Amino acid sequence: MGVDLADLVKDVKRELSFSELKGKKVSIDGYNALYQFLAAIRQPDGTPLMDSHGRITSHLSGLFYRTINILEEGVIPIYVFDGKPPEQKSEELERRRKIKEEAERKLERAKSEGKIEELRKYSQAILRLSNMMVEESKNLLRAMGIPIVQAPSEGEAEAAYLNILGFSWAAASQDYDSILFGAKRLVRNLTITGKRKLPNKDVYIDIKPELIETELLLKKLGITREQLIDISILIGTDYNPDGIKGIGPERALKIIKKYGKIEKAIEYGEISKRDITFNIDEIRSLFLKPQVVKPEETLDLNEPNEKDIVNILVNEHNFSEERVKNGIERLIKAIREAKGASRQTGLDRWF
Incomplete structure (x- = not known):
């Protein structure tokens, strides 16, 4: 959920073009991104994509293709994953569990009554991200050559810490907590940019990245x-x-x-x-003073491992081999170009 600062940031947030992000590293709240993929990538009745064994694959599809799209824009993603949540978060986690249980009951009723719109609504409300889904997401990112960081506790805190240390230009999440954790900049909508359907409406809107600069926000609010x-x-x-x-x-x-x-x-x-x-x-x-850890490496892009990507997506989860191999070609090209853009961005600071 996160804290709702929408009313306070509305006068300082601005639309962000991908050209401004070219060559820059962005530390992404991994759990937040995976939930976005699970919510957005679904069948018409609201059910997520699944493989032949009934295992959910929406998160892998979003992670693979959306990350390639981001790289093709010259943005270098660093995915940060949650560790153990603080004890103080237990009340919120219990609240979310009860909401999901109630949504599950309503989903079963919607199924029996054949209410398609309610099926979509409650299917999204029961989203769960299992440990197995998280681990296979990490494995896919490693195979793709994308840097990942395992946070000791809150992923958003770690993403903000990477930004504070200069490992990234900004933190990226749909929530505003990164600002409270000390991020210099917060990018929203990075992983969901494009045309999106409004909840419970047959209306599509064009979503673009947004930038909130913490120093500007605090100055504006005084x-x-x-x-x-x-x-x-x-x-x-x-x-x-x-x-x-x-x-x-x-x-x-x-x-x-x-x-x-x-x-x-x-x-x-x-x-x-x-x-x-x-x-x-x-x-x-x-x-x-959140629990965070300083990375021991520079968090750079690596060459993708085509064999591992095909094994995860095609052999394990029945993705189209042709589509995946086309994606790998795009990925290899995008990583090489993103590395070049990053080097150029670094050089620009000296002239």
Whole structure:
């Protein structure tokens, strides 16, 4: 879910052209991307793509072809995968589990009643990403020559850390948490760019990458990163999903700008102490000092292993061999060109 900062970033986010991203590395929240592929790549009735053994393959299809598309635009992806979630996230994870269980019941009812639109809706709502799906995604990326990073905890925190250290030009996710974790830049819509159908509507829209620059956002709002974290805590984060009842983004911004921090707002009676059912300092620390790890390598692109790609997609999961081999040809060419663009981008800084 992540924190909902949409109302606060709307005046600073801007459309981002791929030409601006050419030759740049972007650290992508891997779980977020895989969920996007699972949600978007489906049959007309909402069921995901599957192989002959009934195993879901939507995530592999999206990962293979979408990553090639990104590379062909000159963007160098680094996929970052979640580790063990913090204990403070257990409430949010339990909430998501209950939502899926309810969606499963509604899906069965929709099947019995033959309601196609509801089938699509609830099929997407029961999305689950298994450990096996994650591991085969990592194996596919390795075979493709794409750098991956295993985070000790939150993938978004690690993606932001790579950005802070200069391993990437920006972090990429649909959620806004990367900003709270300290990313200098957040790119949204990178893995879902193109024409997309609106949920529950027979309407398609053109989705383009968006850029949010943290320094510009904080300057526009007149606050610090620490204060943005406090605002997020009042709204509700993955570590305190309910936030404070009756406080939305705009009011949270006013409160923190007036009092500076949550404790002062409590001291002056703006917020009732009874409404604080979580540890403020613990949540702040999760954003300011998350569990992250510095990579031991430079996270560069490598030459693809055609045999391994074919084995994973064609032999294991029944993908079309012709389509996959065409994709591999595009992949090899795109990686070589992306490497060249990256070197040129590096050289440009000296002139």
